[in-house]
Structures are given as C-alpha cells and as structure tokens.
Amino acid sequence: MLGVYEHTSSFNESDSKGPEPKAPNMNMTDAAQTVFAPSVETGPADTGLSIPPGGTEARTHSLASEEQLLRKKGFPNRYGTGCFLLCNTGPKPVLSDHGLLTTVAYQLGRDKPACYALEGSVAIAGAVVRWLRDNLGIVKTTEEVERLAAEAGTSYGCYFVPAFSGLYAPYWEPSARGIICGLTQFTNKNHIAFAALEAVCFQTREILDAMNQDCGIPLSQLQVDGGMTNNKILMQLQADILCIPVVKPSMPETTALGAAMAAGAAEGVGVWSLNPSDLTAVTCERFEPQINPEESEYRYARWKKAVKKSMGWESSEPATNENGEASIFTSLPLGFYIVSSMVMLIGAKACQIIDFCKSGVGADF
Template structure:
C-alpha cells in the first residue's frame, strides 16, 4: 500500500494559484505547481479576475501536479482528499442553469463600493461603521463580500435578472471551485464553510448561521490570533472572525484578525509600475545595500488602509525624501512598510487580548526574504519564527481535508503532529530605535488619511468641482 496523499488547492494571493501534494503521515511536500492568474483593472480602484481563468488554473495545476507525482513513481490513486484555501472576500455570481459566470470576480482589494459603504454607514444610528460588528465581528467596509454583491445586483443587469428568476448563485472563490469540481450545472454542490461565510458580512458569528436581518440589510498580509471557543470583540480596529471548525459537532474556534491590504503587492508595484527592480527577488539585495531608509517612509495605501484604521479614503504616500534618497532607500522603506503595518496590528491584538505576544510565527512567499524577516523582528521587538517549509497555509488545508469525517488519514492530535523545523530571527536593534522609527511611520500614516472622498469638493471660489 502506498502513502496516503492529500492535494491542497491554494488561492492565497490575487495573482497566483498553486497546488501541492503532501504525505499524510510525514507532512512532506511531494509535488507542487503554480499558475499565474491575470488581474484586470477596468477603472481606478477596481480589481477583477476571470472566474473561468481561476477554474482553468485549478485544472492545470492538478494535471501538472499529478504528472510530477507520476515522475516520482507515485500513483495518483493514493490521493485521498482535496483541501481548498482561498481569498475569502473575493466575490462571484454565476448562473446555476448555464454554469456561466455573470460577471468577473470582484477581488477583495476592490474599492468600487466605497460610495455604497458610505451610504450604508450614514443610514446607521450614530453613523457608525461598527453598527453590525456585534453580529459579524466586522466593520462596514469595501473589504467584505456583501457590499460587492450589492454592487453587482445594482449595476449588472445579468445579475439582477438572475436574482429575480432565482438562477443566481453567490459565493466566494471556494464555493465557485467546489460547485464546478462537483458537477457544476449537473448537480454541483453549493457550499462554503464558516470561515469564509464569516467574511461576507451576512453571517452571524455567534449563531454560526446566515442572519436574516443582515441579509435584509443588503449590504494581502493577514495576522490572526486564536482566542479559543469564545469570540473576543475588538476595541482597537481588528476583526473578530472564525478561525476554524473541524467537524459537524465540533466547536467553532475564533480569532482576532488584522488585514493589511498591500504587502507583497508593494514589491510588485516597485517592479511593474516603477521599474525600480526587475524581479521580486531583487528587492532584498537592493535594500540591503543601504541597510536603512534614511528617514524615507512609504505608506502603500493603494486601496485605502485596512486594520486597524478602516479608512478607504486613504491613499499611498512616500515622504521624508531628500536629495540623498535613491531607489535602494525606497526598496528598504517598502519592506519596512510591511513590518510597520504588522506592528500596528500586533499592538492592537495585545491591547484587545490582554496577553502580549511572545513571538510571531510567519509563512508565505515573502518569508524567503531574510532581510524582511530580520526587519520584522526589529520593529516588533519580539522573535520571528519561520518554518523551513513555507507552504504552511496549503499544509493546513491538506491536514483539515485529511482529518475530515470519512477520510481520517491525518490525525490532528498534538502528539501525532510531525515537528516542522524552523528558523528564528531575534531583534537586533534597541527598543528606543525601534520605537522612534515606528512613531515616524505613524506620523506618515496620518498624512495619508482622508485623501479621497466621494463628497463634492469646493474649488475655493464658492463653486463645486
């Protein structure tokens, strides 16, 4: 009998789709393939993806991953389950009779719903963006799926017609993929899980069900802290979300979460928009040449600011420039920006939870940047721990699939989990230096606030532009 294998399909970033196969006994990564997914930007602040291209990338990844298993003389029949991890808020609507998408997927970064959000907030008592937070754990924001769905219903004729004739299916990326992979229009299963549902702004995180009142209302770097079986409501701009629920009768575990809209994307911006680097891997070398931003601060609020500010009107700024500033300083400031945003979220978590975090565990593609990992430890003033195998998000999806009822090829009992080797980065600057740099960052953030608004602006002559 061959090894029990688990296939994981991951859509962790807006622009890529990898698949991985893990050994259920050792957690060893056996095969991996990645396909780039194009993004389109029809208007300023709009971000879309083609649902058919997303689906085709899944087929391509599975095919190539299985081919690589064959090259290793491993029979694909040993794959016992498929796990899916995805962009949670990205929103799709499709026709259940034809199986065709009715519009492009609206990506979580998209800002087209800002006026919708402002209108909804203005209708709430006290004009509070936190009006629904007691049920959803979320502020009213462009980030979440409900306002994207509202926009689709109001602005896309095909969607509005399909809703009226009960042909419309709504879902996040996981729902679209699972529906297609289980038969599509010929009996496909339309499902999601509580973690994705909790990011729609239509789901009650206490009852673990869709909320009738919320449904009538119509409305890149993520840091999570497990708070156990009781939800902790944030007073410092964080989300209260569902971390996991592993089984029909198992309890839901909750988490505090902070979301940074732009993390790895800032590196792509330096490469694709500014031409400062030719490849993403160059940024570590370029920033390392100077070892400091020399007072230059970069707030990459391309899509507004997410946690802990929830300020969609903010826009990106670079400040503190001097005659001395060059592209190496900008590269260093870009890496620092990721670390400063993480620090803001971590500070909020420590205040909400009451127990300071003693170390930060990280994963994802950016963890291969050793300079970034060291900067993160320096700015947080706590150790940063990186697993030697960076695909831990995909591994988690594979483990959950392998532990599912009826599969049972992976035990999640603590004593049965294989140890994963790690690399540890210790803070190397004094606390005073770290706090000084962080204070300057906070000053830069304030300069980025309230840049865009949908309200009419006077031109100073008594007329409105």
C-alpha cells in the same frame, strides 16, 4: 468555508455549538445563505468527484497556519499580496474595540465547537514589491528588492505608506492614499526598496498592537508563512520592529498544509490526527531582533506620523477656506471656468493683432 461566511456577516455567533446561518440584507438566496460545512468533514456525494472533499478552508484561515492556532500559541501572520494576522480566541468570539475583525477560524467536525479568531488585514504587502517593479521600474525582479534593501541597510529617514486604495486594519480609512516622505537629495532607489519592506513590517506591528489591546495576550514570537517570507531582509526587519523573534517554517506555504491536514482528518479518511500531542514539530528558521527597543520605537513613531499624513487625500467634502467655510470657487459651475478661459484667450489674441497692425502702420510712415 467558515471564515468567508463570517466576513459576509452570514453567521450568528451566539450559539456555543458553532455558527448558525442567518439572513443578512445582502440579497442572498436561501441556498447561498445556508450551504456551509465545518473545516473537517467529508463533502456531499453529489459533487461529481470520485473522491469527496474532506476539508474546506479559506486561504487565510487554513487551520490558521496549522498547529500554531491548534496549540493556541502565537499569532500566525501570512505575507502574500496582503498581510493577514490571526489570533485564536477559542470557542467564544471576542469583539474588537481596535479595528480588527471577529472571524471563524475553524471547526474540526460537525459535533465540535467552532473556534474563533481576531483577524487584522493589510491590503498591500507583496503588492508593494510588484508596484516597485511594474509601476516605478526601479527593479526588474521581485528578488532584486531584497538585494537593494540589503545594500542600503537603512531607509535613510524615508518612510513609505503604500495606501494605494486606502488603509485597512486597524484604521479602515478609505480616504488615505500612498505617500513616500522624508526624501532628501541623497535618497536613492535602495532606500525606497528598504522603506517598502519596512512598510510591510510596520503595518504588521500596528495590527499586533491592536490584538494585544483586544486580547491582552503577550506575544513571545511571531509565526509567519507565505511567499514573502523567503525575503530574509524582510523577516529580520519584522523581528527588529516587533522586538520579538520571528519564526519561519521550512515550508512557507503552511496554509496548503493546513488544508491537507483538514482533509486528512475528515471522518472516513483518518490519515491525519489533529490532536496537538500528535503533531510533529516543523523545522523552522528563527530571526532574533538585532536593534534596541528605543530605536524600534523611534522608527515606529515616525511611521505613525507618515500614516497620519496619508489620510484625507480623497474626500467628497467641498473645499473650504482657512475659516472652515466652503470656498466660493467650489460653487461656480465648470462651464464658467471654460467660458472665461476662452474669453481671456480670445482677448489676448485680439490685443496681439491690434499691436501688430499699429506697428505695421507706423512702419509705412
């Protein structure tokens, strides 16, 4: 699985014929470092299977949403628990200066060169919908989020940054935490549902901007797949925020199709051709932008402002005062606060008893 090895730094990308194993400082055994195979190749006979595997694909690298990367058209974006956007850079890896990963996309046979891609990862996409359902309880089903967002039609100035465990590409900021900002007394669950879907689209826009800066490739449309693409409000929002069409295949799980194509094209199988001219066009649904670029840029700028507010919530640095100096309270041990609190509590109780006794003595006279 070439893409997985790339993410563990187990490949030397300098060889134009394809990736070669190298030994990173990860305490990996020699076997773990060197057992790999191209995307399209019949597996070894000792697997115990009656039919040897013919294709090996990481989920997000599954021929990079089949024909789109083979034809070197567009950037496929997968909407699942997270989001994964890839850009095919061809047989030579492109190193990112804007927070993206350089990864191996596929290798269509041992004698073929490996093709590389830039990848941007978003930690929270579909997971934000589950969070609304399971944690906040504002919806009973994930499908209900689409209905609430459609009823709202706007976030009413509410912005949701779902950085529950930090921000991934292009920030790689572990100190960030989730925030919902721009709330007013008129904000309701419909607006929050809309803002949650918008957050997925804004994060995709950030990665797409980084890819454009790294590659200089103008994107005319976004190819999408994954379970979240069944949400039509999300797809329309994505087109509006990117200001380009979004194209959704009739088969949302094209990663499974890519893996099947790889297996079918393996040597000795030959039931599928990966020649771009032989690939049949997939029926697609197209979402065109419905807002002007000025409105899109305004909303995107507000989102970026919210992202900045989400950063720095978790830090190992000591607390400081307004002059940037460490606060004296951070140098005091925890026991000091516990003991002093107990002393104050005992003192307060003693004062109450003394006052009670004095009032009782006065009553006797």
